[in-house]
Amino acid sequence: MKKRTGDPTEKKKFHKVRAPNKSVIPEYFYRESIDSRSKRAGMTRVLLGALKSSSASLPESFKISLLLVAIFTLPFFDKNPYHIDIMVTAGIFMLLASGLNVIVGFAGILNLGYAAFYAMGAYTYALVNLHLGVPFWAGLWVSGFVTALFGILLALPAFRLSGDYLAIVTLGFGEIVRITLNNLDRITGGPNGLLGIQHPALHFSSYQYQFGVRSEPYYFLVFSLVVIVVFFLKRLESSRLGRAWVAIREDELAASCMGVDLGWAKLSAFGIGGFIAGIAGCVFAAKQGTVSPDSFDFVVSVMILAMVVLGGLGNIWGALLGALMLSLLPEFLRGFDIYRMLFFGIAMILIMLLRPQGILGERRHKEEFHSQSSR
Amino acid sequence: MHSSNVFLQQIANGITIGMIYALIALGYTLVYGILQLINFAHGEIFMVGAYLGLFVYTLSQTVSGNLAATPLTISIIVLAMIGTAALGVTIERFAYRPLRNSPRLAPLITAIGISFLLQNAVMLIFGPSDKNFPQIIKSQNYSWGNVAFTNLQILIALTSILLMVVLNAFIKNSKLGKAMRALADDPKAASLVGINPDQIISIAFLIGSGLAGAGGVMFGMYYNTINFHDGYLVGLKAFTAAVLGGIGNVPGAMLGGLLIGILESLGAGYLSSEWKNVFAFFILFLILLLRPSGLLGSRVVKKV
Amino acid sequence: MKKESKLADFTILSLKNVTKRFGGVTAVDDVSFSIHSGKVVSLIGPNGAGKTTLFNCITGMAYSETGSIYFMDTLLNRLSPYQITGKGIARTFQTIRLFKHMTVLENVLVGAHSITRGNLLNALLAPRWLKTEEKRVRTHANQLLEFFGLSGKSHMLAHNLSYGHQKKLEIARALAANPKLLLLDEPAAGMNAKEKEELLKLICSIRDRGVTILLIEHDMKVVMPISNHVVVLDYGKKIAEGTPKEIQNHPQVIEAYLGKRNA
Numbered sequence: 027m028k029k030r031t032g033d034p035t036e037k038k039k040f041h042k043v044r045a046p047n048k049s050v051i052p053e054y055f056y057r058e059s060i061d062s063r064s065k066r067a068g069m070t071r072v073l074l075g076a077l078k079s080s081s082a083s084l085p086e087s088f089k090i091s092l093l094l095v096a097i098f099t100l101p102f103f104d105k106n107p108y109h110i111d112i113m114v115t116a117g118i119f120m121l122l123a124s125g126l127n128v129i130v131g132f133a134g135i136l137n138l139g140y141a142a143f144y145a146m147g148a149y150t151y152a153l154v155n156l157h158l159g160v161p162f163w164a165g166l167w168v169s170g171f172v173t174a175l176f177g178i179l180l181a182l183p184a185f186r187l188s189g190d191y192l193a194i195v196t197l198g199f200g201e202i203v204r205i206t207l208n209n210l211d212r213i214t215g216g217p218n219g220l221l222g223i224q225h226p227a228l229h230f231s232s233y234q235y236q237f238g239v240r241s242e243p244y245y246f247l248v249f250s251l252v253v254i255v256v257f258f259l260k261r262l263e264s265s266r267l268g269r270a271w272v273a274i275r276e277d278e279l280a281a282s283c284m285g286v287d288l289g290w291a292k293l294s295a296f297g298i299g300g301f302i303a304g305i306a307g308c309v310f311a312a313k314q315g316t317v318s319p320d321s322f323d324f325v326v327s328v329m330i331l332a333m334v335v336l337g338g339l340g341n342i343w344g345a346l347l348g349a350l351m352l353s354l355l356p357e358f359l360r361g362f363d364i365y366r367m368l369f370f371g372i373a374m375i376l377i378m379l380l381r382p383q384g385i386l387g388e389r390r391h392k393e394e395f396h397s398q399s400s401r
Numbered sequence: 402m403h404s405s406n407v408f409l410q411q412i413a414n415g416i417t418i419g420m421i422y423a424l425i426a427l428g429y430t431l432v433y434g435i436l437q438l439i440n441f442a443h444g445e446i447f448m449v450g451a452y453l454g455l456f457v458y459t460l461s462q463t464v465s466g467n468l469a470a471t472p473l474t475i476s477i478i479v480l481a482m483i484g485t486a487a488l489g490v491t492i493e494r495f496a497y498r499p500l501r502n503s504p505r506l507a508p509l510i511t512a513i514g515i516s517f518l519l520q521n522a523v524m525l526i527f528g529p530s531d532k533n534f535p536q537i538i539k540s541q542n543y544s545w546g547n548v549a550f551t552n553l554q555i556l557i558a559l560t561s562i563l564l565m566v567v568l569n570a571f572i573k574n575s576k577l578g579k580a581m582r583a584l585a586d587d588p589k590a591a592s593l594v595g596i597n598p599d600q601i602i603s604i605a606f607l608i609g610s611g612l613a614g615a616g617g618v619m620f621g622m623y624y625n626t627i628n629f630h631d632g633y634l635v636g637l638k639a640f641t642a643a644v645l646g647g648i649g650n651v652p653g654a655m656l657g658g659l660l661i662g663i664l665e666s667l668g669a670g671y672l673s674s675e676w677k678n679v680f681a682f683f684i685l686f687l688i689l690l691l692r693p694s695g696l697l698g699s700r701v702v703k704k705v
Numbered sequence: 706m707k708k709e710s711k712l713a714d715f716t717i718l719s720l721k722n723v724t725k726r727f728g729g730v731t732a733v734d735d736v737s738f739s740i741h742s743g744k745v746v747s748l749i750g751p752n753g754a755g756k757t758t759l760f761n762c763i764t765g766m767a768y769s770e771t772g773s774i775y776f777m778d779t780l781l782n783r784l785s786p787y788q789i790t791g792k793g794i795a796r797t798f799q800t801i802r803l804f805k806h807m808t809v810l811e812n813v814l815v816g817a818h819s820i821t822r823g824n825l826l827n828a829l830l831a832p833r834w835l836k837t838e839e840k841r842v843r844t845h846a847n848q849l850l851e852f853f854g855l856s857g858k859s860h861m862l863a864h865n866l867s868y869g870h871q872k873k874l875e876i877a878r879a880l881a882a883n884p885k886l887l888l889l890d891e892p893a894a895g896m897n898a899k900e901k902e903e904l905l906k907l908i909c910s911i912r913d914r915g916v917t918i919l920l921i922e923h924d925m926k927v928v929m930p931i932s933n934h935v936v937v938l939d940y941g942k943k944i945a946e947g948t949p950k951e952i953q954n955h956p957q958v959i960e961a962y963l964g965k966r967n968a
Binding site: 130136183191193194195198199201202205206209324328331332335336339364365367368370371372373374375378379382383388 | 439496499500503504506507508509510511513514515516517518519520521522525633637640641644679682683685686689690693
Binding site for chain 3: 258261262265266267268269270272273276277279280281282283284285286287288294297298388
C-alpha cells in the first residue's frame with residue numbers, strides 16, 4: 027500500500043491514508059478534501075461529486091444535498107446527548123432496514139430472521155476484536171463479509187423453497203442463532219455475552235481520535251455509513267441486477283425465462299443484505315462495548331421488517347423513513363411509558379389499514395405515480 | 402428397564418402437551434390453507450384464552466366456592482372458547498379483511514401489531530407477573546404399567562380428541578366444511594359456485610380461535626401458571642407443528658402437534674430443558690430443508 | 706407474405722420422441738419434428754393437446770421424461786430456463802406474464818437481461834463501461850418499443866396498458882433477448898380482426914429479420930397465411946405435419962377439430 031502524494035494543483039487528488047493500525051479505507055472511496063480534514067466533509071464531497079456525475083436530475087441532488095447538510099449539522103443544533111443517542115440507534119436501524127429492504131423489498135424474499143445477521147455482525151467483530159485484536163475499521167469489513175457469507179449460506183434453501191416456506195426457514199434460523207448464542211457459553215459468553223469490545227479509533231497521520239462513550243462521533247459514523255450504503259443501493263436499484271430482482275419479485279418464472287439466473291440473484295440479495303447487517307452489527311458492538319443475545323431476538327427481526335414495510339417495500343428512502351419512525355416512535359410515547367408498546371401495536375395496525383403499501387409507496391417510480399394504489 | 406420407564410413417561414407427557422399444540426396448530430393451518438396468511442396473532446389468542454379461563458374461574462368463585470369440578474371445567478373451557486372465537490372473528494373482520502387485496506406483507510405486519518396489542522393489553526390488565534392458574538380438578542393419579550399419568554392429562558387428551566374429531570367431521574361432511582376445503586383449494590372456482598369467501602373465512606377464524614382458547618385453558622390447568630408472554634413461545638411451537646404436518650393440512654396439524662409435543666418432552670427429559678426450545682426449531686429447520694411440504698402436505702408445486 | 710428467409714437453411718430445433726407426463730396424464734406423447742431456420746412454424750391442435758406443455762419442455766419450464774430436444778447442436782433437456790434463454794430462445798406466454806408493476810421500458814430491459822453485461826460487482830463499482838452498456842441496452846430497448854409502436858408508452862406501468870398493447874409488449878420483451886428462435890404462445894388470443902392483421906405483419910417482419918418463429922395458435926386465419934410449416938397435435942400426439950395446404954385437407958386433422966367441436 028503505497029502512499030501517493032500528488033501535485034496539490036491537480037484537480038482530483040487521491041490520497042490513501044495509511045495508519046499504524048492499517049486503516050483500510052480503499053483508495054477510490056476516499057478523496058482528500060482540500061480544505062477540511064474532517065471525514066464528514068470528505069464524504070459529502072465524494073457523494074456530491076458522484077451524484078452530479080450520475081443521472082440524478084438537478085433538483086434531486088439539490089434535495090439530497092440539503093438533506094445531508096441537515097443530517098450532519100443536527101448535533102450542532104440539538105446537543106442533548108440523549109437525543110443524539112437515539113439518533114444513533116435510529117441510524118443503525120436505518121442500515122438494517124436498508125439491508126433487509128434488499129432481500130424483502132428488491133428481491134421479494136420474505137426474511138423473518140434478519141436479527142440473526144445483525145447478531146452475526148456484532149459477534150464477529152466482538153470475537154475478532156477480543157481474540158485477535160482486530161480494530162474497528164478492519165472489523166467493519168470482516169463483519170460485513172462474514173455475515174454476507176452467512177447470508178449466502180442461508181439463501182441456499184431459497185432455491186428450492188417457495189416464498190412462504192423460505193420465510194419460515196429464515197424465522198427458524200433466526201431463533202436457532204439466538205439460542206445458540208445463548209448457549210455456547212465458552213465462545214459467545216452465553217446470556218451475559220461478551221464484554222470489553224474496543225471502541226473505534228481514528229488515525230490521521232499524527233492525529234488520533236479515540237471513540238469513547240459519547241454519542242456524537244458514533245452519530246457521524248453511522249450516518250456516514252448510511253449515506254454510503256444508500257449510495258450503493260441506488261446504484262444497484264438501477265442496475266441490471268436491480269431490475270432482475272424486481273422481475274423476480276413480480277414473477278419469478280417469467281423472470282427466469284427472460285434469462286435471469288434466479289439462484290445467483292437470490293444469493294446476491296442475501297449477500298448484500300447480509301453485508302449491510304454485518305456492518306450495522308459491528309457498529310453496534312463497537313458502540314456498546316458489549317454484545318448479548320437479548321439484543322437480537324425475534325422482536326428485533328419483526329421490527330426491522332415492519333420498518334421496511336411501513337416505509338414502502340423496495341423503496342430505499344422508505345426503508346430509511348420507516349427505520350426513523352419506528353426508532354423514534356417509542357420515544358415519543360415515552361410519556362405513556364407502560365402503554366408504549368400497546369400504542370406501538372395500535373400504530374402498526376392503523377398504518378397498515380390506512381396505507382398498506384407503505385408511507386412512501388412501494389418502489390419509487392420516477393416516471394409514473396398514479397397507479398401507486400393497491401397492488 | 403428403568404430407562405424405558407422414563408422413555409414411555411416422557412411420551413405420555415409429550416402427548417398431553419402435544420394435544421394442546423395440535424389444537425393451536427389447527428388454527429394456523431386453517432387460516433393458512435385459505436388465506437396463505439401466517440397469523441402471527443394466533444399465539445396471543447391462545448394466551449387470551451388462558452387468561453379468560455382464569456377470569457371466568459375467578460368470577461365463578463365469587464358465586465360459590467363449592468362448584469363441582471367437572472362441570473365447572475367444561476363451562477370454563479366453553480366460555481373461553483366463545484370468547485376467543487369472538488375475538489378471532491373480530492380481528493379478521495376489522496384488521497385482515499380490509500387488507501385482502503393489499504400487498505402480501507401488509508396483513509403480516511398487522512398481525513404483528515395485533516400481537517403486540519394483545520400481549521400488552523393483557524399485561525396491563527392482569528399485570529406482568531406470572532399468574533396462578535388453578536387446577537380445578539382434583540388430581541388423581543393413575544398408572545398403566547410403569548407410566549404414571551393424572552386424570553387431568555386424560556381430560557386434556559379426551560377433550561382435544563373430541564374437538565379434533567368434531568372438526569374433522571365438520572370439514573369432511575358439512576356443507577360449510579366442504580366450502581372451506583373448496584376455498585382452500587381454488588378460490589376462483591369456489592366463488593364461481595357461489596361460496597361466499599367472507600363467510601367461510603370468518604368461520605375458519607372462528608373455529609381456529611375457539612380451539613386455541615380451549616388449548617389455553619387446558620394449558621393453564623396443566624402448568625398452573627400463565628404469563629402474557631406465553632403466547633409467543635407456544636405459538637411458535639404450534640406453528641412449527643403446523644408446518645411439520647404440512648401447513649394447510651388439517652390432520653397434519655394434529656399429527657404435527659403430537660410430534661412436537663413428544664419430541665419436546667423427550668428433549669426435556671434427555672437433554673437440558675434449555676435446549677428443549679431449540680429442539681423444535683431444529684426440527685423445523687430440518688423439515689423445511691428436506692421436506693418442505695411437511696409430513697402430510699402436498700402442494701409445494703408452482704403452477705406454470 | 707410467405708417469403709423465404711435469405712439465411713442458410715439448417716435445422717434450428719429438433720425434437721425427438723419427447724414425452725411429458727403429469728401423474729397419470731400424458732400431456733405430450735412421443736412427439737418428434739424439426740424446424741428449419743428462418744421459417745415460421747405453427748403448432749396447432751385442439752385445446753389440451755399438449756402444445757403449451759411442449760413449449761414448456763423446450764424452454765426448460767418442464768422436463769420431458771424421454772426424448773431429446775436439440776437447439777442447433779445443444780441439448781436442452783436438463784437446462785434451466787435462464788440457460789435456454791441464454792442460448793437464444795425466447796418465449797411469450799398464453800396468459801400474459803408481464804412484470805405488472807414495472808414500466809414498459811423496464812419490462813423490455815429485463816427481456817434483454819441475457820444480452821446485457823453487468824453483474825453484482827459491476828453494479829456496485831460502476832466501471833466506466835457500465836454506463837455505455839446501460840445506454841446501449843436502453844437504445845436497443847427503445848428501438849424495439851418503436852418497432853412495436855409502444856414508444857409513447859415506455860414509462861407506463863405494464864398493467865395499465867390495454868390488452869392488445871400488453872400482448873405486443875410480451876413479444877417485444879421476448880425479442881429483446883435477440884433470440885434466434887422465438888416461441889409465441891397464442892399471440893392472437895383476444896385480438897380483433899384489425900389487431901390480427903397487424904400481428905401477421907409483425908410476425909413477418911420478425912421472420913424477415915432472421916428470427917425463426919414457432920407459434921401456437923388457434924385462429925386459422927393467422928396460421929395459414931404466414932406459416933411455412935404446420936405441426937398438428939391431438940391428445941399429446943403428433944397427428945400430422947406439412948404445409949398449410951396439406952394440413953387443411955388432412956383427414957385426421959379435420960376429424961380432430963370437427964370431432965371435438967371446441968376451441
